[in-house]
Amino acid sequence: MAKMTKEEVIEVAHLARLAITDEEAVHFAEQLEAITNAMELLNELDTENVEPTTHVLEMVNVLREDKSVPGLDRELVLKNVKEHEAGQVKVPTILE
Amino acid sequence: MTFADKTAAQLQELIHTEQTTIAEVTKQAFDRIEALEPKVDAFLAMNKEQATQQAEEMDKVPFAERGPLFGLPIGVKDNIVTEGIETTASSRILEGFNPIYNATVVEKLKAAGMITVGKVNMDEFAMGSSNENSYYKKTKNPWNLEAVPGGSSGGSAAAVAAGEVPFALGSDTGGSIRQPASFCGVVGMKPTYGRVSRFGLIAFASSLDQIGPVTRTVKDNALLLQAISGHDERDSTSADIEVPDFAEALTGDIQGLRIGVPKEYFAEGVGEAAKQAVRDALKVLEEKGATWEEISLPHSKYALATYYLLASSEASSNLSRFDGIRYGYRTQKAGSLLEFYMNTRSEGFGDEVKRRIMLGTYALSSGYYDAYYKKAQKVRTLIKQDFDKAFEDYDVIIGPTTPTPAFKIGEIIDDPLTMYANDILTIPVNLAGVPAISIPCGFENGLPLGLQIIGKYFDEETVYRVADVFERATEFHKKTPQTWEGAAQ
Numbered sequence: 001m002a003k004m005t006k007e008e009v010i011e012v013a014h015l016a017r018l019a020i021t022d023e024e025a026v027h028f029a030e031q032l033e034a035i036t037n038a039m040e041l042l043n044e045l046d047t048e049n050v051e052p053t054t055h056v057l058e059m060v061n062v063l064r065e066d067k068s069v070p071g072l073d074r075e076l077v078l079k080n081v082k083e084h085e086a087g088q089v090k091v092p093t094i095l096e
Numbered sequence: 097m098t099f100a101d102k103t104a105a106q107l108q109e110l111i112h113t114e115q116t117t118i119a120e121v122t123k124q125a126f127d128r129i130e131a132l133e134p135k136v137d138a139f140l141a142m143n144k145e146q147a148t149q150q151a152e153e154m155d156k157v158p159f160a161e162r163g164p165l166f167g168l169p170i171g172v173k174d175n176i177v178t179e180g181i182e183t184t185a186s187s188r189i190l191e192g193f194n195p196i197y198n199a200t201v202v203e204k205l206k207a208a209g210m211i212t213v214g215k216v217n218m219d220e221f222a223m224g225s226s227n228e229n230s231y232y233k234k235t236k237n238p239w240n241l242e243a244v245p246g247g248s249s250g251g252s253a254a255a256v257a258a259g260e261v262p263f264a265l266g267s268d269t270g271g272s273i274r275q276p277a278s279f280c281g282v283v284g285m286k287p288t289y290g291r292v293s294r295f296g297l298i299a300f301a302s303s304l305d306q307i308g309p310v311t312r313t314v315k316d317n318a319l320l321l322q323a324i325s326g327h328d329e330r331d332s333t334s335a336d337i338e339v340p341d342f343a344e345a346l347t348g349d350i351q352g353l354r355i356g357v358p359k360e361y362f363a364e365g366v367g368e369a370a371k372q373a374v375r376d377a378l379k380v381l382e383e384k385g386a387t388w389e390e391i392s393l394p395h396s397k398y399a400l401a402t403y404y405l406l407a408s409s410e411a412s413s414n415l416s417r418f419d420g421i422r423y424g425y426r427t428q429k430a431g432s433l434l435e436f437y438m439n440t441r442s443e444g445f446g447d448e449v450k451r452r453i454m455l456g457t458y459a460l461s462s463g464y465y466d467a468y469y470k471k472a473q474k475v476r477t478l479i480k481q482d483f484d485k486a487f488e489d490y491d492v493i494i495g496p497t498t499p500t501p502a503f504k505i506g507e508i509i510d511d512p513l514t515m516y517a518n519d520i521l522t523i524p525v526n527l528a529g530v531p532a533i534s535i536p537c538g539f540e541n542g543l544p545l546g547l548q549i550i551g552k553y554f555d556e557e558t559v560y561r562v563a564d565v566f567e568r569a570t571e572f573h574k575k576t577p578q579t580w581e582g583a584a585q
Binding site: 015017018031032034039043047059 | 335405412416422470476
């Protein structure tokens, strides 16, 4: 049975860009450990020679003609942006 | 006269014989929603002004130009984008989000002349089985207001069960249409993967998600699926395959139909009442000329683990787009861009969503990818093969939709694994990609039970035919919940 530590949860949360408190990390560690242990049921199965399924329908490489089409109107695209200036999206400072 | 218990055909008859108008039907839907919402809590954003105006315009269209759904009201699940109507997927992170285009299915509803009355509640990003994970409200089960409506399309099923609207759209990733349909005593169909365009459906797990109809009768369900189906070049996974006339398939004839009944769907954990209701249903279908045999889908018990690994992995990737930059909720507490992302997402997502994002991130992370994600993809193949094999000998597979009827609000919300177990009988269907319906087939302690009918790839016609034969032979779909007592006309 895999053990999930608080530190592992903090690391995973960081990868997922989620800020969590120590207290939350302890709580999630318990739950995620129970969940991943339940998932280990799959190890009972020998899947050595089984192909993985990524998609259930028999279709590959859906292509369209390489032709440019107009995108959405800029004003429309900015409609849900909280802060924008001169037609551009504003974000917090990246470089000091 | 109440319209709440009427089918599409009955409503059209009333409209075409000028006993009522589209404007009146629409008004009554809003009146009933306003009267029942304090109890049911199924709706989020409403579209009253526009819908009322649309209804008046539509009354001017000549009868000859109208289809079977023309002018009828519908509720749309809140993870389907609707231009000009707030769309949140019941998440704080999309609070105030006002889509700038319509999902393909919404365009198709418009083309059919349907009137979107509003958006219906759901578990946040369709993650949950009770609607308790909505950031905005907890939808109640119209049969018992202390019980959950199921999820994630709980608002869709509750709104239809309460008679607020005759039609709703839901989405089903692991049972999210069928389980709430079962809990609320209505008809819910998850079509074959690829049958309905996912363009404009806020993605949870892209290889599993499908939009589908929730209605009170099988015929209405077939009509609505007809309206939303078809190939869409904006969804590269939508199937370029002809859409048959689903309503035509309701011939009433199932003579010679071969039914497989998986013994795994009657295993430990499945309630006696649910099992008995299915046994009784099989007798009804036998009387109509079908035969059934016990079969085995041997990998069923691995479906739940497979599903949670794959769905969470896909979700962790899909939900990375919510960063507070271009739309939705934005944190006020951030010094750097990294802090901005992390605080926005932490404040914007609920616990279940965070749990699944972390599970998915973990399963995809280096060192665990083969053990979890790839392993689950391989087991998915085995689960799909179980269905392929069964469908060599049988036309449909039948079992209960859920192990038990609706549970109480608050009862299992803190126990994720128990909550996930609600979907053990619906999840294998999504992993295989085949179509399945839930229709009412009984009651336990006054709460509905659902019969699940699973079909071959792109054979929704047979699923509907069998469901319709059962519906014609039984009265379950005619029963109405307690919210109907004293409800507004």
